[in-house]
Amino acid sequence: MLRVIMFAASAALSARAAWQIVVGWQHGKQRLLDFMRDPSGAFHRHVEEMPLDYPPSVILVADLTLAIASIAAVAQRHSYFPSLVPLLAILLVIFTYPILTVFGVQPRPIPLSLIGLVSEGLFLLQPVPLDASPFVLVVIAGEVAAIGPKHISLPFTAAALAELVVFHMVGPGIDALASYLIAVVLGAMVGIMMQYQRLYLYQERENQTIRTAQAADEERHRIAREVHDVIAHSLSITLLHLTAARHSLQTDRDVDEAVDALVDAERLGRQAMADIRRTVGLLGERPSPVTPEPSLDDVTDLVDDFVRAGLEVDFQLTGDSRIVPATTGLALYRITQESLANVAKHARGAAVTLRITVSAAEATVTIDNTVPGWQVIRRGGGMGIAGMRQRANLLGGTLSAGPASGSWHVAARIPLGKPGLSCAPTGQDDPLRLVRDAFSSVTRKFQESV
Incomplete structure (x- = not known):
């Protein structure tokens, strides 16, 4: 029985994995067709989908820099042809980025680090004078530091430096090794500065959101105070006119005086309503719909x-x-x-x-x-x-x-299946809550005083 259950579970997992492969293939095929129809537009759209706040131009420049360094390293090794080692190294480096930008695979710092170390090792297996291949490590060190945390980028930088030193010691030597080592460190530092810039951008966005919310709250409080003043002033005078009209009818039986008082109360009431509409209109909020939201x-x-x-x-x-x-x-x-x-x-x-x-x-x-x-x-x-x-x-x-x-x-x-935000406004977020509270408070006080 246990064997049957294990077989069924493995079959289910295999079917799920096969389905994911089919879905991924169809998705990648569609993205490839989009890229073939409009390379520039598809590249920009795919880069915008990445969880990075770097402009497409920055990513494109980094890819071109890496391609130039790789092509120069292969060209320097023409004497080793027909050896396929340099071609394998450049394919490993260059074709990684079409996979990222065309097929939508999210960049990860650890795979990028391994690609850089392996490709540079392939290049260094065939040494040449004034080698350009270490610049591959310089560019990848900057990219890893720009997208990954320091506990990944710093060990990769150390591994890149160690790789150059080891090949220098066991091989015929690398010309200008010290310059290459400094260049790798500078590349990593540039990437770290870019990541700090991205973090500062996030912080600035958060601060801007907070400032916007605070400004909105202050504006709502200001409008609520204005509405409170309008209601308090208008209701106090209106209630005085109503009290005078009641007194005229109950005590003096003077209908004309009561009518005059009621006319004044009506006029003040209309004026107060106009002032309230004008002030509340500053909130820029429409009344809540009574019909359900569309789906x-x-x-x-x-x-x-x-x-x-x-x-x-x-x-x-x-x-x-x-x-x-x-x-x-x-x-x-x-x-x-x-x-x-x-x-x-x-x-x-x-x-x-x-x-x-x-x-x-x-x-x-x-x-x-x-x-x-x-x-x-x-x-x-x-x-x-x-x-x-x-x-x-x-x-x-x-x-x-x-x-x-x-x-x-x-x-x-x-x-699907992730928690969303509720579309219906709650009492905490209702911009008219302060207005209604002010109106209820003033009305209750006048009712208690009459």
């Missing part, structure tokens, strides 16, 4: 609305939408809504291809639209793409948008 199932109705308005949309939904959480469904709906609205605004007459795919691991939406005529897609200064990217990032996903092969391409990927 992924509402995308069909959304597409139908755009089609009836004249937009040509080829829509297809693949997968079971019932497994998509409400927050993820709302994000996918808003991303689709914003993308279709941008098409209708900036590319009238364009043909749109909308694909939404739901799997057990993630939900993806891709929108491609043609650019009619000679119209040029402009990157606006609004919050459309930034808002879509923020929605995806809040749920642990990614979003990329940009031109691709003569069209505009938007792709969002949101993993």
Whole structure:
């Protein structure tokens, strides 16, 4: 019985591994096709998906520097041909980066360190005068220090230095060994400085978020104080007029005087309401909707609305939408809504291809639209793409948008099964809570005093 259970478990694990391989192959194939159609756009999109805050130009320069050093090292070893050792070393170095940038494999400092040490060892097996191959270690030392923690980058730097010293001692010697050793150390220090810059960028973003939240809180408190003053002033005078009207009717039976008091109370009440509307309007918040938030199932109705308005949309939904959480469904709906609205605004007459795919691991939406005529897609200064990217990032996903092969391409990927953020505002985050509390407090005090 135990043997049967173990066999079934191993079969299940094998099937799962095979399925992951198939899914990974299909994903890599699609990314390769995207790269073949639009190399520049695909490279930038794939680099933006990496968990690094380095611009694509920085990564491209680092890759080119490494390629130049490797090519120079191979060219210096032409006398060793037809030996394949230099070619194996350059293939090991150069083809690592297309795998990272094209197929979406996330860079890891330990594999990069091993690649650098092995490739440099292959180069040093065939020594040449004034060797350029140690610059491979210089570049990789900087890259590892830029993306990895110090407990990885510092040992790699020490291992790189030791490798050069060992080959210098056991071989015919390396010309200008001291210069190479200093260059490796400087490369690692440059990478550490870049990582510090990235950490400072994170800190500055966090500080900016805190300052923005504090400014918003201060503005809400200021508006709440203004509303409190308006309510307290208006209600006090209004209640005085109402008291005078009641006194005129109960004591003097003077209807005209009571009417005059009520007219004044009505006028002050309308004026107070106008002041409150103007002040609360500064909050820039819309009233909470009474209808439920849209979900992924509402995308069909959304597409139908755009089609009836004249937009040509080829829509297809693949997968079971019932497994998509409400927050993820709302994000996918808003991303689709914003993308279709941008098409209708900036590319009238364009043909749109909308694909939404739901799997057990993630939900993806891709929108491609043609650019009619000679119209040029402009990157606006609004919050459309930034808002879509923020929605995806809040749920642990990614979003990329940009031109691709003569069209505009938007792709969002949101993993399933991760906790999202609630879309309904809570009492802690309600910007009108202070206003309502102030109004209730003042009203209660006047009721107690009357």
